[in-house]
Structures are given as C-alpha cells and as structure tokens.
Amino acid sequence: MKGSRAPEAGVRTLRIPEETARQIEARLKGSAFDSVDGFVAFVLARLLEEPGGPGLSEEEERTLKERLRSLGYID
Numbered sequence: 001m002k003g004s005r006a007p008e009a010g011v012r013t014l015r016i017p018e019e020t021a022r023q024i025e026a027r028l029k030g031s032a033f034d035s036v037d038g039f040v041a042f043v044l045a046r047l048l049e050e051p052g053g054p055g056l057s058e059e060e061e062r063t064l065k066e067r068l069r070s071l072g073y074i075d
Contacts, residue, residue, distance in 0.1 A: 016040070017071065 016036075024036045033039040056064065068074045 014040075 021036050024039055028034070028036070028039060031039075033042070065074065
C-alpha cells in the first residue's frame with residue numbers, strides 16, 4: 001500500500017487518543033524530537049529507568065484508573 005510502512009523489527013504499535021497525539025505534536029515544535037513515536041518512546045523509557053522509584057500515590061493511582069476507565073481502556 002502506498003504511504004504505509006512495514007513494521008520495524010522489535011517495535012510494537014500502540015494506540016493513543018488523537019487529542020493526546022495533537023498535544024504531543026504541539027510540544028514537539030522546537031524540540032529535538034521529530035515524531036510523536038520518538039517522544040513517547042523516550043518518555044516511557046525514562047519512566048522505566050527508575051526501578052523502585054516513588055511510584056504513584058493512592059490518589060494518583062485512583063485518578064489514573066478513572067481516566068483509563070473513562071477512555072474505555074479498563075472496565
């Protein structure tokens with residue numbers, strides 16, 4: 001298909017809400033990142049670098065679960 005790319009080896013595709021992607025794109029302007037994919041991969045890698053970090057508070061975890069539920073990711 002024209003315009004589509006074959007998946008890269010060792011890469012997984014994730015879906016994010018369009019509004020989130022737009023907000024990330026807005027932040028990318030003037031940054032070292034040239035794509036939403038690159039930015040998200042960087043942020044996630046940094047979050048995972050700190051094992052045993054402070055983690056989420058109970059309030060943050062509750063808020064996160066409510067947000068994921070409202071977006072239909074969890075029941």
